[in-house]
Amino acid sequence: MSPPPTSTISPTIYYWGTPVVLITTENEDGTFDIAPMSSAWWLGNRCMLGLGADSQSTINLIRTKQCVINMADDTMVGAVNALAMTTGSKAVTTATEDMGYLYFKRSQGYQYVKDKFARAGLTPAASNVVRPPRIAECPAQMEAELKGVYDMMGDMDIRGFIALEVMVLQTHVHESIRWVGYPNRIDPDK
Numbered sequence: 467m468s469p470p471p472t473s474t475i476s477p478t479i480y481y482w483g484t485p486v487v488l489i490t491t492e493n494e495d496g497t498f499d500i501a502p503m504s505s506a507w508w509l510g511n512r513c514m515l516g517l518g519a520d521s522q523s524t525i526n527l528i529r530t531k532q533c534v535i536n537m538a539d540d541t542m543v544g545a546v547n548a549l550a551m552t553t554g555s556k557a558v559t560t561a562t563e564d565m566g567y568l569y570f571k572r573s574q575g576y577q578y579v580k581d582k583f584a585r586a587g588l589t590p591a592a593s594n595v596v597r598p599p600r601i602a603e604c605p606a607q608m609e610a611e612l613k614g615v616y617d618m619m620g621d622m623d624i625r626g627f628i629a630l631e632v633m634v635l636q637t638h639v640h641e642s643i644r645w646v647g648y649p650n651r652i653d654p655d656k
């Protein structure tokens with residue numbers, strides 16, 4: 467049997483179903499932010515995070531060089547939805563047209579939320595080697611350090627989208643996703 471034919475299309479987005487991760491970072495006042503995001507991919511123990519430059523998480527990560535990458539599972543849809551359309555950036559409340567993506571967020575109805583843990587009903591768990599807490603409900607939680615910052619879309623003179631390269635320092639997993647008999651493996655089916 468011959469393979470099925472293809473059509474040429476121009477998709478409006480290229481999110482091919484990457485899992486949602488919840489990034490925790492430290493705000494300037496010592497409180498903590500959570501950002502849901504899906505543009506994350508991996509190479510060895512490094513993760514590349516595609517983030518808006520004016521997201522509070524990006525600002526925090528560049529300032530502190532620390533974050534935790536928490537992998538959400540499908541029981542956490544409610545928490546992720548509660549975080550959608552929120553930002554830890556107070557500037558969204560006053561953003562004007564010349565403030566680019568922040569203005570876009572404001573016009574889309576994004577709300578400033580200071581305590582994202584409370585908003586999402588999630589539980590902070592102290593990290594071992596970085597200051598931002600882990601999210602206890604997430605089956606995998608990776609404490610990580612910033613190693614590189616790369617501008618994206620510079621060839622089009624578009625500013626505001628960047629890739630942040632982080633290195634995992636310590637990984638915590640729920641027992642329920644471990645591969646029985648293998649000390650350092652996660653069961654991919656789980």
Ligand SMILES: Cc1cc2nc3c(=O)[nH]c(=O)nc-3n(C[C@H](O)[C@H](O)[C@H](O)COP(=O)(O)O)c2cc1C
Nearest residue numbers: 501502503504505517518521522523550552553554
């Ligand atoms: C499911 C989901 C996936 C998202 N993926 C991304 C992403 O990959 N990159 C990004 O910059 N924003 C993404 N966002 C939007 C951010 O969560 C949003 O910019 C948020 O304001 C970040 O919070 P912060 O400003 O407190 O850091 C996503 C939101 C949701 C709900």
